Amino acid sequence: QKLTVVITGASSGVGLYTAKALAQKGWHIVMACRDLEKAAQAAQSVGMAPDSYTLIHLDLGSLESVHRFVINFRARDLTLDALLCNAAIYMPLLKEPLRSPEGYELTMTTNHLGHFLLCNLMLEDLKKSTAAAKRLVILGTVTHNPDELGGKIPPRPDLGNLEGFAAGFKAPISMIDGKQFEPVKAYKDSKVCNVLTMRELHRRYHSSTGITFSSLYPGCVADTPLFRNHYPLFQKLFPWFQKNITGGYVSQELSGERVAAVIADPEYSQSGAYWSWGNRQKKNGTSFVQKVSPQARDDEKAERLWDLSAKLVGLF
Numbered sequence: 001q002k003l004t005v006v007i008t009g010a011s012s013g014v015g016l017y018t019a020k021a022l023a024q025k026g027w028h029i030v031m032a033c034r035d036l037e038k039a040a041q042a043a044q045s046v047g048m049a050p051d052s053y054t055l056i057h058l059d060l061g062s063l064e065s066v067h068r069f070v071i072n073f074r075a076r077d078l079t080l081d082a083l084l085c086n087a088a089i090y091m092p093l094l095k096e097p098l099r100s101p102e103g104y105e106l107t108m109t110t111n112h113l114g115h116f117l118l119c120n121l122m123l124e125d126l127k128k129s130t131a132a133a134k135r136l137v138i139l140g141t142v143t144h145n146p147d148e149l150g151g152k153i154p155p156r157p158d159l160g161n162l163e164g165f166a167a168g169f170k171a172p173i174s175m176i177d178g179k180q181f182e183p184v185k186a187y188k189d190s191k192v193c194n195v196l197t198m199r200e201l202h203r204r205y206h207s208s209t210g211i212t213f214s215s216l217y218p219g220c221v222a223d224t225p226l227f228r229n230h231y232p233l234f235q236k237l238f239p240w241f242q243k244n245i246t247g248g249y250v251s252q253e254l255s256g257e258r259v260a261a262v263i264a265d266p267e268y269s270q271s272g273a274y275w276s277w278g279n280r281q282k283k284n285g286t287s288f289v290q291k292v293s294p295q296a297r298d299d300e301k302a303e304r305l306w307d308l309s310a311k312l313v314g315l316f
């Protein structure tokens, strides 16, 4: 039987090209997407064979939808050998927060809370896998880390003392630190939460389950639709800047190959690791395990984030 991977947000960008690369390696892809028609067209546009994927609806901006996705997944005759938490929204121009049906700010809900719930529910399915390497991978980003050039541009991520989560995270609260709404910071904060979640999953479950938990920064994939909510001029200049000035630019195709390798290749079996590629400094650099930001390696914060997130998504 083929190995099966669930990919959230497989309808565009990094997720789509990861789906393509894994299908080429012989995997079956569950495309967990909020717009199934778009996902089907996307799969076709990159030449994925119709029998290489299954479409199941998932809207990470709604906790109820996450529960429904898991029920629908379990109703199919599929194994779960890998889970890729890839979907994200980035809405830099918002003036007021958008909210999930539960009343939580939408960027944090989509990127972190929805995935947090999904990981917790699907651990059960992943545990049952008989694959030699079962993996749970969560996308990170350089902007989570102010120790790096790409992470120095303000506003910097700052989870504070998680005051916003502790106070219930509903209006008028919109940020994890309880401070004023800032949509770019909300994205960066959510990516710090992604890395903390990966590390806490590793601490809690790696030795008992054998699952490899990891995260990665695939490079600056400057022309994905992630930036569709930015100024048109930014969308034009950003890829040029990344190609010609920073040298950090990575094509969607290459980003997909990198993520697929972290899901499937034996070299990436280290759990708790955050992978990065050296090409930002020199061409064709190879992958290495990179130190994450001070906030993202704070074990106490990881534990507290876990408990508060569990409460917000109704796990206890």
Ligand code: NDP
Binding pocket: 008, 009, 010, 011, 012, 013, 014, 015, 032, 033, 034, 035, 038, 058, 059, 060, 061, 062, 085, 086, 087, 088, 089, 110, 139, 140, 141, 142, 191, 217, 218, 219, 220, 221, 222, 223, 224, 225, 226, 227
């Ligand atoms: P895209 O915008 O191209 O893809 C995002 C995907 O997430 C789309 O499939 C989108 O669906 C999906 N999505 C958004 N909201 C939801 C939701 N509520 N429920 C389900 N799916 C949803 O972005 P990228 O490919 O660039 O980003 C993918 C990941 O890579 C993100 O985690 C991002 O943080 C990370 N990343 C990206 C970098 C880059 O330079 N682009 C760099 C480092 C990390 P739909 O098609 O319906 O909109």
